[in-house]
Amino acid sequence: xxxxxxxxxxxxxxxxxxxxxxxxxxxxxxxxxxxxxxxxxxxxxxxxxxxxxxxxxxxxxxxxxxxxxxxxxxxxxxxxxxxxxxxxxxxxxxxxxxxxxxxxxxxxxxxxxxxxxxxxxxxxxxxxxxxxxxxxxxxxxxxxxxxxxxxxxxxxxxxxxxxxxxxxxxxxxxxxxxxxxxxxxxxxxxxxxxxxxxxxxx
Ligand SMILES: [Zn+2]
Numbered sequence: 001x002x003x004x005x006x007x008x009x010x011x012x013x014x015x016x017x018x019x020x021x022x023x024x025x026x027x028x029x030x031x032x033x034x035x036x037x038x039x040x041x042x043x044x045x046x047x048x049x050x051x052x053x054x055x056x057x058x059x060x061x062x063x064x065x066x067x068x069x070x071x072x073x074x075x076x077x078x079x080x081x082x083x084x085x086x087x088x089x090x091x092x093x094x095x096x097x098x099x100x101x102x103x104x105x106x107x108x109x110x111x112x113x114x115x116x117x118x119x120x121x122x123x124x125x126x127x128x129x130x131x132x133x134x135x136x137x138x139x140x141x142x143x144x145x146x147x148x149x150x151x152x153x154x155x156x157x158x159x160x161x162x163x164x165x166x167x168x169x170x171x172x173x174x175x176x177x178x179x180x181x182x183x184x185x186x187x188x189x190x191x192x193x194x195x196x197x198x199x200x201x202x
Contacts, residue, residue, distance in 0.1 A: 001027070008034075060131070062107040062124050063092050072096075072104055079103045081138040084195075085128065085157070087111055087145060091183050095143065098192040103141070106131065111149040112156055120156055128157070132166050139169040141198055145183045146173075158201055170201040 001023055003009040008030060015026035033041050057063070058070035061083075065071070072078060072092075082103030086092055087110055095101050108123045131137060142157070144150035158170055174197040186194070 061105045062109065062127070063105055064089050077102070080136055082141070083131070083137050083139070084141040084143050086143050087150075087183070091143060094183060094186070094188075094191060095195070098188045098195065100192045101195055103139075106140075108144075108153070111144055111147070111153040113149045113152075123153075125157065125160075129160065129164070129166075132161070132168055133164075137168055139171060141171050141173070141195065142201060143173050143183060143195070154201060171198040172201050174199050 001009075001012070003012065008027075011030045011033075012023060012026045015021055015029050016023050018026075021029070033044070036044075054066075056065050056067065058065040058073055059068055060073045061070060063070045063072060079102050083106050084095060084101065084103055085106045085108060086095070087108055089107060092105050092107060095105075106124065106128050108125065108128070110118055110123055112118060112120055112123065132140075140157070142154045144153055154170075154172070161168055161170065173191075173194040183191075
């Protein structure tokens with residue numbers, strides 16, 4: 001696509017780097033912004049910069065947070081002994097959306113994937129074990145994607161728990177989450193049920 005303005009073509013380029021945004025959609029968004037009052041566009045830009053610059057990660061669970069500890073970890077009505085282990089922030093959002101989970105989380109930041117060079121040391125696994133060793137946790141719900149990588153990660157954590165003789169119950173999400181799928185695409189009802197009917201890991 002040729003544009004009569006480099007300013008426009010640069011903006012289209014920037015927008016089309018976003019996931020799911022092609023050149024056509026990018027152009028539509030740019031032209032939309034072009035028609036908005038300058039204050040609104042300035043606000044738009046500054047909100048994004050502020051988000052990127054100021055966002056923090058919870059020092060306990062690694063969820064996104066505005067402060068040192070996230071709103072879930074600091075919520076007194078949450079069951080602190082029940083920890084749901086997930087890959088990404090998006091999984092936290094998906095499970096929170098079910099409005100049925102009252103425990104807390106641990107965000108690993110991915111799963112073990114030897115092919116992609118992701119070993120346990122690149123994930124938040126040691127901090128998970130620090131939390132377990134502090135003795136507050138009685139159950140880990142492994143809510144990882146049902147893929148080879150997800151399974152490998154569960155296996156690794158479970159083996160390490162046994163090696164370190166840590167007495168924590170490990171459960172898995174139950175029916176409805178098919179092998180090979182990604183957790184964040186599972187609908188709320190299925191995810192809710194999978195959490196409620198979780199099974200012991202064997
Ligand atoms: Zn937290």
